[in-house]
Amino acid sequence: MPISEAIVLGIIQGLTEFLPVSSTAHLALTPWLVTRLGLANWSDPGLTFDVALHAGTLFAILLYFWRTWIQIIRAALGGKVVRFSETSDDQRDLTPEEQRRERQLLWYLIAATIPAGIAGALLEKRIETTFRAPALVAAMLIIVAIIMWFAERSSKFNKPLPQIDLTDALTIGVLQACAVVPGVSRSGITIAGGLFRNFTREAAARFSFLLSTPIIAGAALLKLHHVMKEGLPPGMATAFAVGIIVSAIVGYITIAWFIKYLKTRTLTVFIVYRILFGIAILLLGYVGHYAG
Numbered sequence: 001m002p003i004s005e006a007i008v009l010g011i012i013q014g015l016t017e018f019l020p021v022s023s024t025a026h027l028a029l030t031p032w033l034v035t036r037l038g039l040a041n042w043s044d045p046g047l048t049f050d051v052a053l054h055a056g057t058l059f060a061i062l063l064y065f066w067r068t069w070i071q072i073i074r075a076a077l078g079g080k081v082v083r084f085s086e087t088s089d090d091q092r093d094l095t096p097e098e099q100r101r102e103r104q105l106l107w108y109l110i111a112a113t114i115p116a117g118i119a120g121a122l123l124e125k126r127i128e129t130t131f132r133a134p135a136l137v138a139a140m141l142i143i144v145a146i147i148m149w150f151a152e153r154s155s156k157f158n159k160p161l162p163q164i165d166l167t168d169a170l171t172i173g174v175l176q177a178c179a180v181v182p183g184v185s186r187s188g189i190t191i192a193g194g195l196f197r198n199f200t201r202e203a204a205a206r207f208s209f210l211l212s213t214p215i216i217a218g219a220a221l222l223k224l225h226h227v228m229k230e231g232l233p234p235g236m237a238t239a240f241a242v243g244i245i246v247s248a249i250v251g252y253i254t255i256a257w258f259i260k261y262l263k264t265r266t267l268t269v270f271i272v273y274r275i276l277f278g279i280a281i282l283l284l285g286y287v288g289h290y291a292g
Contacts, residue, residue: 001049001236001239002040002042002239003238003239003242005031005040005042005239006049006052006238006239006242006243006246007242007246008030009027009030009049009053009243010052010053010056010242010243010244010245010246010247010250011246011247011250012026012027012030013027013053013054013056013057013243013247013250013251014056014057014060014246014247014248014249014250014251014252014253014254015250015251015254017057017187017212017216017247017251017254018057018061018187018209018212018251018254018255018258019187019254019258019270020148020185020187020188020191020192020267020270020274021141021185021188021270021273021274021277022137022140022141022144022182022183022184022185022188022274023057023185023186024137024182024183025137025140025141025182025183025185025277027050027053028134028137028182029134029137029281030042032134033284036284049236049239049240049243050223051220051223051224051227051240052239052240052241052242052243052244052247053243053244053247054216054219054220054223055220055224055244055247055248056243056244056245056246056247056248056251057216057247057248057251058213058216058217058220059244059248059251060247060248060249060250060251060252060254060255061209061212061213061216061251061255062213063248063252064209064252064255064256065209065210065213068210069210069213071102072102072105072106072109072210073106075099075102075103075105075106076102076103076106076107078103098162101162101163102162104164105161105162105164108164108165108166108168108169109169109210109211109214110214111166111169111170111173112169112170112172112173112176112211113173113176113211113214113215114173115170115173115174115176115177116173116176116177116179116180116186116215117215117218118177119177119178119180120180120215120218120219134281134284135281135282136181136182136183137182137183137281138183138277138278138279138281138282139183139278139282140181140182140183140184140278141183141185141274141275141277141278141281142274142275142278142279144183144184144185144188144189144192144274145270145271145272145274145275145278147189147192148188148191148192148195148267148270148271148274149271150192151191151192151193151195151196151267152195152266152267152268152271154195154196155195155196155198155199156198157195157198157199157200157201158198158200159197159198159199159200159203160199160200160203161199161203161206161207164199164203164207167197168194168197168199171193171196171197172190172193172194172197172207172208172211173211175189175190175192175193176189176190176193176211176215183278185274186208186212186215187205187208187209187212188270188274190204190207190208190211190212191204191205191208191267192204194207194208201262201263201265201266201267202259202262202263204262205258205259205262206259209255209259
């Protein structure tokens with residue numbers, strides 16, 4: 001694999017894993033688009049490189065939310081918990097009610113992860129094959145954009161993350177299971193689910209990102225298991241390392257920027273982008289620029 005391809009795909013993964021535009025769609029379509037447009041001859045990077053990209057974004061989200069995860073786990077285990085931000089050392093003791101909510105949050109995250117885990121296990125073969133058809137990806141980009149638009153229109157934006165309940169978590173978890181289809185966007189559909197449950201945009205994004213941690217970790221470990229059995233293909237070691245580093249750096253920057261963005265902005269720009277991108281893919285297919 002050319003290093004230039006590893007860098008480009010690492011940047012795309014770092015950006016699109018956390019923005020509501022579907023990382024799987026962009027990773028599946030980028031080599032196809034580059035080749036069809038005559039810019040280069042890129043092939044699907046395959047399972048090995050997927051491991052690198054997922055490992056990089058896993059490092060990014062663990063690094064950004066490490067304080068939050070420590071807080072959640074300590075609360076769940078009954079330890080003393082303090083409130084601190086991801087980006088500063090400011091902290092204070094939590095009230096008993098706040099500690100109770102922190103304990104609940106871990107179990108809500110676990111419950112919300114189960115539907116996606118089941119869907120991934122049952123549909124693993126289709127995820128890697130038929131679900132990656134460009135026409136299906138384009139359709140999902142547009143359909144979920146419309147869902148996000150309805151979520152923006154209907155939400156009251158009045159529920160912060162500490163007020164999450166089991167119904168909220170399960171609703172978002174079931175929607176996350178739909179993200180096994182490329183083009184849906186795990187972050188897009190889960191943030192929309194949070195908005196349908198009247199979360200603030202920032203709270204919806206935070207829960208979406210926390211919820212992504214076990215999913216990304218599970219996907220990376222599963223793919224790593226397959227790669228370890230077969231070994232790295234010749235010449236992939238450098239691309240593997242580059243993919244991890246680039247996707248981790250870009251992913252961290254994207255998380256920080258997107259959470260700040262949602263404090264004052266809407267999802268409109270991402271909705272419009274998804275629709276335009278989906279239409280462009282369908283038009284390219286219509287004029288015969290892809291097979292199948």
